[in-house]
Amino acid sequence: MKSEPLSYLGKDGGPWEIFTEQVDRVIPYLGRLAPLAESLKRPKRILIVDVPIHLDDGTVAHFEGYRVHHNTARGPAKGGVRYHPEVTLSEVMALAAWMTIKNAAVGLPYGGGKGGIRVDPKKLSSHELERLTCRYTSEIGILLGPDRDIPAPDVNTGEREMAWMMDTFSMNVGRTVPGVVTGKPIALGGSLGRRDATGRGVFVTAAAAAAKIGLPVEGSRVILQGFGNVGSAAARAFHDHGARVIAVQDHTGTIYNEAGMDPYDLARYVAEMGGVRGYPKAEPLPNAEFWALPTEFLIPAALEKQITEHNAWRIQARIVAEGANGPTTPAADDILQEKGVLVVPDVIANAGGVTVSYFEWVQDFNSYFWTEEEINARLERVLRNAFEAVWQVAEEKKISLRTAAYVVAATRVLEARALRGLYP
Numbered sequence: 001m002k003s004e005p006l007s008y009l010g011k012d013g014g015p016w017e018i019f020t021e022q023v024d025r026v027i028p029y030l031g032r033l034a035p036l037a038e039s040l041k042r043p044k045r046i047l048i049v050d051v052p053i054h055l056d057d058g059t060v061a062h063f064e065g066y067r068v069h070h071n072t073a074r075g076p077a078k079g080g081v082r083y084h085p086e087v088t089l090s091e092v093m094a095l096a097a098w099m100t101i102k103n104a105a106v107g108l109p110y111g112g113g114k115g116g117i118r119v120d121p122k123k124l125s126s127h128e129l130e131r132l133t134c135r136y137t138s139e140i141g142i143l144l145g146p147d148r149d150i151p152a153p154d155v156n157t158g159e160r161e162m163a164w165m166m167d168t169f170s171m172n173v174g175r176t177v178p179g180v181v182t183g184k185p186i187a188l189g190g191s192l193g194r195r196d197a198t199g200r201g202v203f204v205t206a207a208a209a210a211a212k213i214g215l216p217v218e219g220s221r222v223i224l225q226g227f228g229n230v231g232s233a234a235a236r237a238f239h240d241h242g243a244r245v246i247a248v249q250d251h252t253g254t255i256y257n258e259a260g261m262d263p264y265d266l267a268r269y270v271a272e273m274g275g276v277r278g279y280p281k282a283e284p285l286p287n288a289e290f291w292a293l294p295t296e297f298l299i300p301a302a303l304e305k306q307i308t309e310h311n312a313w314r315i316q317a318r319i320v321a322e323g324a325n326g327p328t329t330p331a332a333d334d335i336l337q338e339k340g341v342l343v344v345p346d347v348i349a350n351a352g353g354v355t356v357s358y359f360e361w362v363q364d365f366n367s368y369f370w371t372e373e374e375i376n377a378r379l380e381r382v383l384r385n386a387f388e389a390v391w392q393v394a395e396e397k398k399i400s401l402r403t404a405a406y407v408v409a410a411t412r413v414l415e416a417r418a419l420r421g422l423y424p
């Protein structure tokens with residue numbers, strides 16, 4: 001008998017449809033595990049919660065919250081919490097599924113999860129945000145725990161929200177449980193090196209890809225979309241290794257300087273001015289021209305769906321290393337492959353953040369904390385090994401790095417599923 005399609009998404013499947021399309025592309029390479037792939041197209045559990053809070057003016061507002069466990073065959077669910085006015089169930093499902101793939105591709109002992117609240121956090125005061133975070137954490141508390149589901153920051157959440165989540169969970173169980181979330185402040189059991197980990201990982205994996213095609217990092221050009229946590233840390237790592245950051249685009253505009261910019265200086269400017277626009281040591285550039293700039297490395301580190309069939313054909317980069325989650329559509333992927341642009345996919349390129357989150361969780365269990373040097377060295381080792389494994393599969397099967405990463409990851413997840421058997 002055939003499995004019935006999911007009914008709760010309606011006709012327009014949203015981002016979840018992109019994920020299921022990616023799974024379909026991988027099935028031909030899964031061999032004896034292929035019949036189990038259907039389990040990847042079905043999130044294990046979905047919790048939708050009402051989050052009512054008192055606003056500062058005394059009225060009550062309700063928000064819609066989600067927590068999705070996509071797959072837990074290899075370990076507890078792990079994935080961030082996003083606050084955004086356009087969060088949808090389909091988006092949270094897709095993000096949870098990408099975490100399953102990312103954790104398995106890198107070899108971390110986790111399943112995939114994700115959460116979100118449909119809210120514009122910029123419209124709430126700090127006190128309102130605290131009440132929202134605490135109530136949401138309590139509502140999804142039935143799923144959480146260091147051995148069950150470990151949230152982390154995502155878009156519009158950070159150390160502050162993780163501290164509130166950790167406190168709420170701890171209050172509810174009557175003891176302090178640092179390992180229930182990662183991305184916490186250092187003073188609460190957070191890890192050194194976590195803040196720069198994703199950007200550092202983008203550099204490590206992009207450099208590993210460059211070495212494979214004989215492209216030296218030193219003296220190369222880099223352009224970045226997004227100069228937030230991920231983009232700025234990646235820019236610093238490239239700069240420190242002798243590359244030139246020649247263009248940066250963010251929500252305020254695009255700046256360009258062929259001689260290269262100092263990302264440390266640019267970060268100070270952005271911290272003060274709120275964006276790159278008007279940076280005095282570069283020229284402004286129309287946003288659309290950013291994509292066509294001749295460069296060795298292009299780092300999308302902002303939003304989803306930025307490289308599409310409309311701009312992919314103009315890209316001149318040798319390597320695209322995806323700092324953002326899902327910046328390239330499947331149609332653009334095909335165009336880039338045809339053009340010979342090497343794409344280091346998000347599930348490997350931006351896995352540095354969850355890797356150091358894993359280190360944070362391990363340190364919390366042991367109550368023993370490592371030095372930043374130890375953390376960075378282990379991070380590089382994990383990512384290099386993951387990249388190498390994916391590269392081998394891509395070579396062997398003559399497939400893209402993205403498809404290869406999915407083959408490696410899906411094989412690990414489905415192997416675990418096969419070994420565990422189907423309960424009961």
Ligand code: NAD
Pocket residue numbers: 154155156198225226227228229230231249250251252275301302303304323324325350351353354
């Ligand atoms: P951030 O909020 O710190 O920075 C986002 C950047 O994107 C900012 O520079 C912003 O100006 C820019 N941006 C926003 N809208 C834009 C637009 N329309 N055009 C151009 N630029 C725009 O976020 P972040 O933590 O750096 O995350 C960036 C991406 O990386 C997201 O896709 C996120 O899911 C992904 N990611 C982040 C981490 C992490 O550890 N922070 C880990 C894995 C993946």
